[in-house]
Amino acid sequence: MRSVEQHLADVLAKIRPLPPFEQHLLDAHGLQLAEDVIAPRDVPLFDNSAMDGYAVRRIDVRGADQDNPAVLTVVQEIPAGAATTTEIGPGECGRIMTGAPVPPGADAVVPVEWTDGAADGTVRIYRTPDEGAHIRRVGEDVRAGQPLLSAGTMLGARQIGLLAAVSRDLVAVRPSPRVVIISTGSELVEPGTEPGPGQIPDTNGYTLAAAAREAGAVVYRVGVVADDAKLLLDTIEDQLIRADLIVTTGGVSVGAYDVVKEALSGLGTVEFGRVAMQPGMPQGFGVLGPEETPIFTLPGNPVSAYVGFELFVRPAIRKLSGRQDGLHRPVVEAVCLAGFKSPAGKRQFVRGVVVTPAGSDGRIEVRPVGGSGSHLMGGLAQANCLIAVPEDQTRVEAGDVLPVILLDGTPPETAASAAPASPEGPSNAGER
Ligand SMILES: Nc1nc2c(c(=O)[nH]1)N[C@H]1C(S)=C(S)[C@@H](COP(=O)(O)OP(=O)(O)OC[C@H]3O[C@@H](n4cnc5c(N)ncnc54)[C@H](O)[C@@H]3O)O[C@H]1N2
Numbered sequence: 001m002r003s004v005e006q007h008l009a010d011v012l013a014k015i016r017p018l019p020p021f022e023q024h025l026l027d028a029h030g031l032q033l034a035e036d037v038i039a040p041r042d043v044p045l046f047d048n049s050a051m052d053g054y055a056v057r058r059i060d061v062r063g064a065d066q067d068n069p070a071v072l073t074v075v076q077e078i079p080a081g082a083a084t085t086t087e088i089g090p091g092e093c094g095r096i097m098t099g100a101p102v103p104p105g106a107d108a109v110v111p112v113e114w115t116d117g118a119a120d121g122t123v124r125i126y127r128t129p130d131e132g133a134h135i136r137r138v139g140e141d142v143r144a145g146q147p148l149l150s151a152g153t154m155l156g157a158r159q160i161g162l163l164a165a166v167s168r169d170l171v172a173v174r175p176s177p178r179v180v181i182i183s184t185g186s187e188l189v190e191p192g193t194e195p196g197p198g199q200i201p202d203t204n205g206y207t208l209a210a211a212a213r214e215a216g217a218v219v220y221r222v223g224v225v226a227d228d229a230k231l232l233l234d235t236i237e238d239q240l241i242r243a244d245l246i247v248t249t250g251g252v253s254v255g256a257y258d259v260v261k262e263a264l265s266g267l268g269t270v271e272f273g274r275v276a277m278q279p280g281m282p283q284g285f286g287v288l289g290p291e292e293t294p295i296f297t298l299p300g301n302p303v304s305a306y307v308g309f310e311l312f313v314r315p316a317i318r319k320l321s322g323r324q325d326g327l328h329r330p331v332v333e334a335v336c337l338a339g340f341k342s343p344a345g346k347r348q349f350v351r352g353v354v355v356t357p358a359g360s361d362g363r364i365e366v367r368p369v370g371g372s373g374s375h376l377m378g379g380l381a382q383a384n385c386l387i388a389v390p391e392d393q394t395r396v397e398a399g400d401v402l403p404v405i406l407l408d409g410t411p412p413e414t415a416a417s418a419a420p421a422s423p424e425g426p427s428n429a430g431e432r
């Protein structure tokens with residue numbers, strides 16, 4: 001059996017970021033930047049006013065106060081967008097609006113609240129502004145030539161805004177990976193369809209479609225394919241055209257109808273093996289077709305499929321999309337609040353709820369939820385983390401400090417109010 005780290009390393013070694021393309025800024029949202037962006041120009045582009053008021057020569061208003069206002073002649077009106085301004089001479093000022101270019105000669109802006117305009121075209125100024133007051137200087141935000149954003153940055157609203165501010169309209173980004181999800185199993189029906197005898201709803205297709213979307217993928221969920229090698233092979237061949245990555249679930253163990261290995265044997269270099277973990281021990285990975293499309297064959301048990309996705313598929317999707325950081329989930333050390341058994345020789349990933357009690361000096365605590373059986377979805381939905389119990393630890397005691405992989409989606413309030421685990425925690429460790 002291989003370790004989790006070895007399998008992950010083998011997988012990531014075969015994943016190449018998708019080729020970049022030029023995208024309009026508006027449609028680049030949520031994608032990873034594929035270029036280092038250097039500021040092509042200054043921001044602000046020109047000295048401009050931060051206030052509605054009067055652009056003045058400070059020398060003309062020195063010493064002005066409530067009792068001795070300076071009186072200036074208003075020689076121009078400068079709205080935002082004004083294309084031209086004229087020089088402010090001695091005794092003159094310009095009526096200026098926020099964002100409007102500061103005219104030559106002016107070295108401060110007096111807010112309108114400190115002034116009193118008169119009908120004869122003069123204005124009284126009641127206070128002396130500081131040197132440069134209320135002038136936003138050219139380049140004070142961003143200097144032309146400075147590095148702005150580096151390749152691999154995820155473009156969110158704030159980054160898109162910065163690119164717009166330097167007037168970029170097209171940027172090189174990597175596309176969202178297109179992920180095809182196939183559930184195998186003759187017992188599966190669509191959620192919403194009343195299951196007949198022996199049938200169950202397809203859980204994995206939905207879990208993984210959502211998880212892949214959360215990881216940044218465009219998802220094509222193919223639905224359910226019966227345990228039939230030919231049918232599965234045909235489906236995968238059909239899907240290769242639109243897939244950057246394929247995930248199947250089920251049919252990889254040693255059962256008589258576990259046909260995934262057989263179906264894929266001729267198509268590429270998929271290796272099926274066992275990873276020293278629970279749940280999620282049977283793991284297949286390889287590349288298929290002319291484009292060497294990566295494929296993951298995850299085990300069918302719903303929690304096994306999810307954990308396999310989290311550990312191996314999610315980092316692969318992130319790498320395809322060009323992410324340089326955020327390939328992996330954050331891991332924290334947490335004090336486990338309940339004891340439980342753990343299988344020898346496998347890293348056990350136990351569903352948990354992390355809590356940071358108030359006034360606890362940041363001590364993070366984790367409560368196991370819902371048992372460890374790989375068919376138990378109830379606890380998975382409550383969980384906001386996976387507790388990683390080392391391979392050589394067969395028993396966790398309350399108070400043990402363990403690494404915990406933080407998942408997303410559960411707000412702290414939910415975590416804090418989660419039902420307490422039984423004193424023994426999951427009692428069915430080792431159960432499949
Ligand atoms: N003799 C052995 N049996 C099993 C072993 C083993 O080593 N020797 N390993 C067990 C482990 S561990 C796992 S994990 C599973 C892997 O099973 P498969 O990948 O072959 O998956 P299936 O047999 O198709 O299904 C397993 C289980 O999960 C249910 N399932 C499958 N797909 C879905 C789905 N999309 N939604 C909901 N539930 C699904 C399926 O009905 C089965 O109950 O093998 C163990 N057996």
Ligand code: MOO
Nearest residue numbers: 279280281304374
């Ligand atoms: O590996 Mo199976 O995934 O333990 O349940």
Ligand SMILES: [Mg+2]
Nearest residue numbers: 251253255258
């Ligand atoms: Mg099976």
